[in-house]
Amino acid sequence: MSIIESEKNWYPEGVERCSLGKFLKWLAFLGIVAGYGFVAMIVCFVYGLGVTGLDNYFGFGLWITFDLAVIALGAGAFFTGLLRYIIRIDELKNIINLTVIKGFICYSGAMLILSLDVGQPIRSWFGYWHPNVHSMLTEVIFCITCYLLVLIIEYVPLILEQKQINKIPYLHNLAHQMHVVMPLFAGIGAFLSTFHQGSLGGMYGVMFARPYAFRDGFFIWPWTFFLFVLSAIATGPCMTVLICGFMEKVTGRKLTTYRIKSLMCKIGGTMLLIYTVFKYLDTWAWINNVLPRAGMTFDQMFYGLVYGRWLFVCELVLCLLVPVVFLLTPLRKKPVFMYSGAILACAGVVINRYVFTVQALAIPVLPFTKWEIYTPNWAEWATSLMVIAYGFIIMSLSYRYLPIFPQEVGLNKK
Amino acid sequence: MSGQKMEFPITWGMVIDIDKCTGCGACMASCQTENNVEPQREASNKLRSTSWMTVYELTNGKSFPDHDIAYLPRPCQQCGNPPCVSVCPVIATEKNENGGIVSQVYPRCIGCRYCVAACPYHVRYFGWFDPVWPEGMQKTLSPLTSVRPRGVVEKCTFCHHRWTLAKDAARANGKDPDNLDDGAYVTTCVQNCPSGALAFGDLKNPKHKVHELIKSPYAYRLLERLGTDTQVYYISRREWVRKLGDNYLKSE
Numbered sequence: 001m002s003i004i005e006s007e008k009n010w011y012p013e014g015v016e017r018c019s020l021g022k023f024l025k026w027l028a029f030l031g032i033v034a035g036y037g038f039v040a041m042i043v044c045f046v047y048g049l050g051v052t053g054l055d056n057y058f059g060f061g062l063w064i065t066f067d068l069a070v071i072a073l074g075a076g077a078f079f080t081g082l083l084r085y086i087i088r089i090d091e092l093k094n095i096i097n098l099t100v101i102k103g104f105i106c107y108s109g110a111m112l113i114l115s116l117d118v119g120q121p122i123r124s125w126f127g128y129w130h131p132n133v134h135s136m137l138t139e140v141i142f143c144i145t146c147y148l149l150v151l152i153i154e155y156v157p158l159i160l161e162q163k164q165i166n167k168i169p170y171l172h173n174l175a176h177q178m179h180v181v182m183p184l185f186a187g188i189g190a191f192l193s194t195f196h197q198g199s200l201g202g203m204y205g206v207m208f209a210r211p212y213a214f215r216d217g218f219f220i221w222p223w224t225f226f227l228f229v230l231s232a233i234a235t236g237p238c239m240t241v242l243i244c245g246f247m248e249k250v251t252g253r254k255l256t257t258y259r260i261k262s263l264m265c266k267i268g269g270t271m272l273l274i275y276t277v278f279k280y281l282d283t284w285a286w287i288n289n290v291l292p293r294a295g296m297t298f299d300q301m302f303y304g305l306v307y308g309r310w311l312f313v314c315e316l317v318l319c320l321l322v323p324v325v326f327l328l329t330p331l332r333k334k335p336v337f338m339y340s341g342a343i344l345a346c347a348g349v350v351i352n353r354y355v356f357t358v359q360a361l362a363i364p365v366l367p368f369t370k371w372e373i374y375t376p377n378w379a380e381w382a383t384s385l386m387v388i389a390y391g392f393i394i395m396s397l398s399y400r401y402l403p404i405f406p407q408e409v410g411l412n413k414k
Numbered sequence: 415m416s417g418q419k420m421e422f423p424i425t426w427g428m429v430i431d432i433d434k435c436t437g438c439g440a441c442m443a444s445c446q447t448e449n450n451v452e453p454q455r456e457a458s459n460k461l462r463s464t465s466w467m468t469v470y471e472l473t474n475g476k477s478f479p480d481h482d483i484a485y486l487p488r489p490c491q492q493c494g495n496p497p498c499v500s501v502c503p504v505i506a507t508e509k510n511e512n513g514g515i516v517s518q519v520y521p522r523c524i525g526c527r528y529c530v531a532a533c534p535y536h537v538r539y540f541g542w543f544d545p546v547w548p549e550g551m552q553k554t555l556s557p558l559t560s561v562r563p564r565g566v567v568e569k570c571t572f573c574h575h576r577w578t579l580a581k582d583a584a585r586a587n588g589k590d591p592d593n594l595d596d597g598a599y600v601t602t603c604v605q606n607c608p609s610g611a612l613a614f615g616d617l618k619n620p621k622h623k624v625h626e627l628i629k630s631p632y633a634y635r636l637l638e639r640l641g642t643d644t645q646v647y648y649i650s651r652r653e654w655v656r657k658l659g660d661n662y663l664k665s666e
Contacts, residue, residue: 047543048543048544048564048565049542049564050462050542050543050564054527054540054542055459055461055462055542056461056462056464056530056536056538056540057461057536058461059527059528059530059538059540060527060531117526118524118525118526118565119523119524119525119526119527119540119564119565119566119567120523120524120525120563120565120566121524123504123522123523123524123525124524126504126506126522126524127503127504127524129504130504130505130506130522131503131504131505132500132502132503132504132505134500135500135501135502135503135528136501137501137502137503137528138503138504140503141503203501203528206501207497207501207531207532208497208640208641209497209532209533209534209637209642210531210532210534211640292663293639294639294640294661295639295661295662295666296661296663361531365534365640365661366534366535366536366637367657367659367660367661368470368472368486368658369470369536372461
C-alpha cells in the first residue's frame with residue numbers, strides 16, 4: 001500500500017479529507033511563516049529584547065496585547081467545558097472538542113510568547129519559588145501554567161481516540177477513563193481559568209498610579225478583574241464559532257449544525273450583554289470618579305489617531321452594542337449577522353486588551369512629560385505570526401486525523 | 415486596592431531645590447559612574463537609554479519676555495506606597511528595610527517589566543542588551559555596586575552601598591549606626607551637585623537639614639494625589655513649577 005493510501009487509514013471513520021499533497025503544501029506554507037517567527041525568536045533570545053520595538057516607556061506592547069487577546073478568545077474552552085460537563089448542556093458535545101483544541105492552542109501559544117517577553121526566561125520558575133502573593137501576576141503565572149496542564153489532560157483523550165491509536169486496547173481504555181473523569185477537569189479548568197482571566201484584568205486595575213487603568217473594586221479585586229472574566233466568557237464562544245465557520249469554509253464540509261453555532265453565539269451574546277451593562281457602569285465611574293481624583297479628565301486620555309477616541313467608540317459601541325443586537329435577536333438566524341456579531345465581539349475584546357496594555361502606558365501621567373507612540377517591530381510581529389501559524393498547524397493536524405466533530409459524518413452524507 | 419503605606423523609624427529622603435538647579439547634569443553623570451550603569455551606546459533614544467537620575471526640562475509655555483524654564487532632577491521617588499512593589503510577581507523589588515529605600519534584587523528579577531508599567535515616574539529601566547564596557551572603560555567599574563545582566567529591571571537605590579559604608583564607619587568610630595550625623599550618608603548625585611540644589615538625609619531626624627526643608631511652604635512632591643507618598647521632595651518658589659508637580663482639574 002502506498003503512503004498516500006495508508007495515510008487515509010488515519011482519518012476519522014467515514015470522513016473525507018483533501019489529498020496528502022495539498023495538505024503538505026498547506027503545512028509547508030504554515031511552516032515557512034512559523035519558521036520566520038522562529039528565526040525572530042532566536043534573534044530575541046540571542047541578542048536580547050533590544051531587537052524589539054519595546055522601550056522603557058512601553059514595557060508592555062504587542063506581545064502582552066497578543067497574549068491577553070488570545071487568552072480571552074481561548075476562554076471558550078473553559079466556559080464551554082463548564083456548560084457541557086457541569087451545567088450539562090448536552091448539545092455542546094458537538095463543539096466541545098474544538099473548544100478544547102482552541103484553548104490548548106491559545107494557552108500554549110501565550111506561554112510561548114510569555115517566555116519570549118520576560119527578560120530572563122530561565123528564571124520563569126521563580127514565580128513558584130519566590131511568589132509574591134500580593135501580585136496579580138503571580139496568580140496569572142500559577143493559573144495559566146496549571147490550566148495549560150488541564151488543557152493537555154483534556155486534549156490527550158482526543159488524540160488517543162485517533163482511529164489507529166485507539167486500536168491499542170490500553171490506550172483505548174485510557175481514553176475512556178479520561179473521559180469519565182473529564183467533568184472533574186472541566187471544573188478545575190473553570191476555576192483556574194476564571195481566576196487568571198480575572199487576574200489579568202486585576203493586573204491593570206491595581207496600577208493605582210496609572211489613571212487610565214486603575215479601578216476601584218470589591219475587596220482585593222478591582223472591577224477590571226470581573227470585567228475581564230465577563231468579556232472573556234462572552235467572546236470565547238464567539239471565537240469558537242468563528243473558527244468552526246472558517247474551517248467549514250476552508251474544507252468545504254459541514255462540521256456542526258447551524259443550531260449549535262447559533263446556541264454558542266446566543267450564550268456569548270448573553271454574556272456580552274451582561275458585560276456591556278457592567279462595562280458601561282465601570283466607564284461611567286472611571287470618568288466621574290477615578291479620573292477626577294487623579295486630577296485628570298476624560299479628554300486627556302486620548303491623543304492623535306493611534307490613541308484616538310475612535311478606539312473608545314469602537315470598543316464600547318460598535319463592538320458591544322451592535323454584536324449584542326446581532327447575537328441576541330432573531331437576526332442571529334442569518335449567518336451574515338451571526339458571524340458579523342461574533343467578529344465584532346472578538347474585535348472589541350482585542351481593542352480592550354490593546355488599550356489597557358498600550359494606551360494606559362502612553363498617557364503622560366507626569367504633567368511635564370508627553371505622549372509617546374509605540375510601534376511594534378518585525379521581531380514582535382514575526383513571533384506573533386509564528387504562534388498563529390503554530391495554531392493553524394495544530395488545528396489542521398487535529399482536523400485531519402482526530403474525530404473532532406461528532407456530526408461531521410452525518411452532515412456530509414451524499 | 416492601592417496598597418499600604420509603610421513607615422520606618424529612619425526614612426531616607428531627598429529634597430531638590432528646583433530653583434537652584436542649573437540643569438548641568440552632574441547628578442546624572444555621577445550616578446551613572448557610581449552605579450556601574452553601562453556606557454550608553456545610543457543615548458539619543460531617551461526611551462531606551464538608562465539614566466537612574468534624569469533631569470527634565472520644564473517650561474511655563476509662555477513666550478518672551480514671560481518665558482521661564484526650570485530643571486527637575488528625578489531619581490527614584492522611593493514611594494512610601496510604591497506602585498511597583500506589590501505588583502512584582504517574584505518579590506524582586508521590596509520596601510521592607512529601615513530607611514524606606516525601595517530595593518531591586520537583580521538576581522531574582524525575571525524581567526517581566528510589570529513594575530516598569532506600574533511606575534508613573536519612569537524611574538525603572540530595563541536591560542535591553544547585554545551591558546558592554548568598551549575596551550579600557552571597564553577600569554571605571556566600581557566594586558561597590560553590582561553590574562546587571564540584560565533582561566532585568568534596574569533603578570536608583572539612593573546609593574544604598576554608601577549607607578552600608580556610612581554605618582560601618584560609624585561603628586568603627588564608636589557611633590550609633592542607626593543615628594548617623596547629617597551628611598554621613600549622602601548619595602553621589604547630592605555629593606556632586608555643584609549648585610547645592612540637592613539635599614539628602616533622614617526625613618524623620620530633627621538633626622538632619624532635610625527634616626526642616628520639607629516643612630517649607632514651597633515644598634511639594636510629584637503626583638501626590640495618586641497616593642504614592644514619595645520620599646523625594648521638591649522646592650520651588652515659582653508657582654507654575656509647583657503646579658507642574660501634579661495634575662489638576664480646571665476647577666482646582
